[in-house]
Amino acid sequence: MSAPTLRAEPAAAPVLRRIAAQASFETRAILRNGEQLLVTIVLPVLVLFALVRTSFIDLDTHGFSRVDFVTPGVLALAVMSTAFTSQAIATAFDRRNGVLRLMATTPLGRSGLLAGKVLGVLAVEVVQVVVICGVAVALGWRPELGALPAVVGAGLLGTAAFTALALLLAGTLRAEGVLAVANLVLVLLTVGGGVLLPAQQLAGPLSHVAVLLPSGALGEAMRGALLYGAVPPFSVVVLLAWTAALGAGAARLFRWH
């Protein structure tokens, strides 16, 4: 038999170009989807507005102005909405519709697809941060610019943990189930997960539980960075532990079909 001849020239685009193309594709898909915009942009801005400008919720702001005290938590909520809820839903429906399988057969491959998704999440987060910070500044927020590296670090840690959770859900449950769970979990963590308010201000046992949740840890990390100039090491440990556990779970359990 004659051995099959393969064409000599490489047929795939360079890996960075493939990943950049996928990241841009994912970002556009999220920013163009009305429901995704609602949860990633409109919801955090509304929460920011409500907590700063109304007094439905009695806040102990530890001597900070309301906007200074609330904005870090809203940034944490924004990270959760994009890295977790939006990504879980998008990936679950892509999985159901065969998009993940189809793209995995192109030169992009599975790892390129994952890299593109993560970069897409980060790109959407940049848009969120610009919008939320713009609104917060308009409401009187005056952050320390020196806090930026710590904020970015906290954001990346939170993104890692919540993206891992998103992929774990999206790769194991039915798309409709993910839609329900991802939204419900976002609401529960927002209300009782220590994101917007410090865990110790939550009622009863929740105050002890919330600091161990990725939501509480991310909220504490953001507040630490922006209010006190340093991310608490405990929050870093909690977020890293969740990332490792959820990432390992997703790697083991994610089903492409």
Place this chain on the structure above:
Amino acid sequence: MPLSDAPAIDPAQAATASAATASPAGADHEVAVQVRGLVKRYDGRAVVDGLDLVARRGAVTAVLGPNGAGKTTTIECCEGLRSPDGGTVRVLGHDPVADARALRPRVGVMLQDGGLPTGVRALELLRHVAAMYAAPRPVDELAERLGLHGFARTTVRRLSGGQRQRVALAAAVIGRPDVVFLDEPSAGMDPQSRRAVWDLVRELRADGVAIVLTTHLMDEAADLADHVHVVDHGRVIASGSVRELTDGAGAGPSSIRVEAAAGLDLTGLRAALPGDWVVGESEAGVYTLTGAVDPAAVAAVTGWLAERGVLARSVTTGSRTLEDVFLDLTGRNLR
């Protein structure tokens, strides 16, 4: 590219495969896809159970089978989307799972459910897939070929089934693949779209591409395929060119169809034909006579008509269709 791991072909299998490859195109019909003894189980149940399949370059290989026969699972093993539980799969000499990186640029895939993201516009999607390749086909040329410009800016969600299928086919071939897997490519297509798809498939074949397609459409297989594998219960139960399958073992035509006045008395005809012929009026005025057709049999039929002074509207000798063969092989029961 390491080619030394390309498997040797079983001589018997190679002989059947090459004898059956009807396309006279210039490509030298190297083996592009070789599946041997493939086994794939879901929850312990073997969906594919010792399946063998060969597909060659410059040829269209059709995989026919009832629902649940294991067609899609077999194709997915070839695409590297599923890992076999037994047997070997080689595509261009490579293992589709272990050597996925080497194969992805050279293999085009059209999934049965399309696999298209729904929120993007048709041509935007095609451009995105094209960006994964170093030297893709020009998007506009391919869009023209498949008539995608009419809905270029429509989101995939709003496309009809046939339009989505055409976009998915375009995505499968945009990277100039050497091997293309098409899982039910013309499902849901109108006849015009189907023609456009068939023309494109023929052009790929002329360019030396190996095309493997699954289909339920017997006319699609009959018109397009150089080689047909009929699959049932996870195995290939018949294999050959369309002609080999429909003629049986080279037996030639196997039926005579007569259109004439309705309600003719067939006693004389039965007497004139050999005893093993089956004679009947399948619908009013259409007589189907099944048996080993030879010149004497045709003469007996026309002689019988002349004797009775009946002028037939048509007398046609013919073979069983691929559909007849398929139903004979896989049974007529619904499943």
